[in-house]
Amino acid sequence: MAPITKPDRAIPSTAQSSSCCSAFYEQDWVRHLAEDIFHPGGEELTNRTVAAMNLPAGAAIADLGCGTGTTAIMLARYYDFVVSAVDISAANIERAVQRMGADQTTVRFYQADAHQLPFNDSELDGLIAECSFSLFSERETVLAEIRRVLKPGGKLAITDMATSGALPEDIAGVLAPWTCLADAVDQETYLEMFAAAGFKIQTMADESAGLISLVRMLKRKLLLLGAGVLVNGKAPAFDLAGFDLASIKFWLDRFATEVEKGSIRYLRFNLYLPCPLANDKALQ
Ligand SMILES: C[S@@+](CC[C@H](N)C(=O)[O-])C[C@H]1O[C@@H](n2cnc3c(N)ncnc32)[C@H](O)[C@@H]1O
Numbered sequence: 569m570a571p572i573t574k575p576d577r578a579i580p581s582t583a584q585s586s587s588c589c590s591a592f593y594e595q596d597w598v599r600h601l602a603e604d605i606f607h608p609g610g611e612e613l614t615n616r617t618v619a620a621m622n623l624p625a626g627a628a629i630a631d632l633g634c635g636t637g638t639t640a641i642m643l644a645r646y647y648d649f650v651v652s653a654v655d656i657s658a659a660n661i662e663r664a665v666q667r668m669g670a671d672q673t674t675v676r677f678y679q680a681d682a683h684q685l686p687f688n689d690s691e692l693d694g695l696i697a698e699c700s701f702s703l704f705s706e707r708e709t710v711l712a713e714i715r716r717v718l719k720p721g722g723k724l725a726i727t728d729m730a731t732s733g734a735l736p737e738d739i740a741g742v743l744a745p746w747t748c749l750a751d752a753v754d755q756e757t758y759l760e761m762f763a764a765a766g767f768k769i770q771t772m773a774d775e776s777a778g779l780i781s782l783v784r785m786l787k788r789k790l791l792l793l794g795a796g797v798l799v800n801g802k803a804p805a806f807d808l809a810g811f812d813l814a815s816i817k818f819w820l821d822r823f824a825t826e827v828e829k830g831s832i833r834y835l836r837f838n839l840y841l842p843c844p845l846a847n848d849k850a851l852q
Contacts, residue, residue: 633700
């Protein structure tokens with residue numbers, strides 16, 4: 569199997585996710601390399617994102633597109649939030665529930681679609697979506713759902729892939745489906761979408777450095793695996809034979825070049841829902 573050069577063979581036929589990018593993250597070899605953190609910037613970026621949300625302990629927060637639960641568990645354990653987490657993938661939710669048990673934290677995990685959130689109106693103080701928003705097929709619908717479930721003054725944090733100009737053809741053809749880039753848009757388009765849905769911007773940051781670190785980390789791990797060295801002492805839960813490591817390394821370098829050129833970016837948006845009749849400045 570050559571997972572990047574032959575993408576059609578890498579998607580499990582039983583995947584219930586809404587995009588091939590989602591199915592990509594369900595695969596054992598991806599989980600092994602990413603260690604259950606499927607967004608650039610890892611926990612450090614999550615901490616920056618959550619700090620900017622400025623929510624008190626006990627706040628009700630949801631993680632949308634939670635993957636296998638890393639951020640949700642961290643929010644419950646280290647921030648003392650009341651955490652709910654949603655993912656469309658049954659496999660991811662099953663793994664998240666197992667990991668929560670091992671971690672002795674409490675998170676309400678839901679296998680659900682972002683387009684129809686399993687929450688009551690005005691139930692949440694905050695919602696975070698890390699590297700998942702660009703995968704949703706009807707983002708206006710999802711933003712309307714988020715608006716419905718957030719309290720007035722509620723915080724929304726989105727970190728996601730972004731483009732700047734048209735993607736080079738080779739990247740668009742080979743990498744975009746696997747790197748959440750296929751439906752990523754540019755910064756202005758994100759901002760227009762958020763504004764149209766009634767959200768105001770609190771802070772925005774370019775977090776593209778996390779993409780470069782991610783590429784470096786993946787290359788290092790692949791190098792180790794290729795040399796027969798265990799990554800973090802764990803044996804791979806997949807068969808390395810047949811992986812075209814040279815091809816993967818080529819595409820990782822190609823990806824990093826475009827990040828350095830600025831045509832592929834990773835952005836953080838900290839947003840809030842204004843309170844009716846309130847002074848917006850007071851909420852920031
Ligand atoms: C790139 S992964 C990010 C996972 C996690 N947020 C993280 O940072 O580790 C994107 C996640 O979004 C989920 N997803 C995609 N479409 C979805 C939808 N319509 N509703 C809910 N979750 C969705 C996928 O199953 C996948 O777990």
